[in-house]
Amino acid sequence: MGKSTSARLLEALPVSVLDTDSVARELVRPGQPALTEIVDTFGDDLVDANGELRRSRLATKVFSDPDAREKLNSILHPRIRREWLTALDRWQAEGVAVAVVVIPLLFEAELQGRFDATICVACTERTQYRRLVERGWSDEAIEQRRASQWAVSEKMELADHVVWTEGTTRLHEEQLERILWR
Numbered sequence: 492m493g494k495s496t497s498a499r500l501l502e503a504l505p506v507s508v509l510d511t512d513s514v515a516r517e518l519v520r521p522g523q524p525a526l527t528e529i530v531d532t533f534g535d536d537l538v539d540a541n542g543e544l545r546r547s548r549l550a551t552k553v554f555s556d557p558d559a560r561e562k563l564n565s566i567l568h569p570r571i572r573r574e575w576l577t578a579l580d581r582w583q584a585e586g587v588a589v590a591v592v593v594i595p596l597l598f599e600a601e602l603q604g605r606f607d608a609t610i611c612v613a614c615t616e617r618t619q620y621r622r623l624v625e626r627g628w629s630d631e632a633i634e635q636r637r638a639s640q641w642a643v644s645e646k647m648e649l650a651d652h653v654v655w656t657e658g659t660t661r662l663h664e665e666q667l668e669r670i671l672w673r
Contacts, residue, residue: 533559615657618657
């Protein structure tokens, strides 16, 4: 959809940004308690010889099994939530005027009430598909991920603002600027 691009563009404005996908990646680095818990729950075949999480193997397990996905969410989501809540508290204490938390499953988790405003970053299904294929995703992986989330139209309906990412990066940035500095 363009969430990572939005985060980079916002940081360049500059806006304080916490991307929960980045937090999740940090939580599963070698030696982290969350990785240990994931291995204990799903098996040690999810870690390579260097102790790194085999993300594609984990994704195959959790996106084909809703119960497994719920187990993974119960391991990661409380830790991720703690990180963004800490960031919000820090930004408030520092007097930061504009800050953004990027949460891919914001509406699914019913977290929108925790924020002053929400922005849905969206594109057509065709563009989303093309972008994911360019990242090396299989058709099956794309369908499994899509099936585990709400339709973008539902998210757009609930959001306070929508950034349409079909155009150029500059247009994407202009939309963000209009929302933030209106």
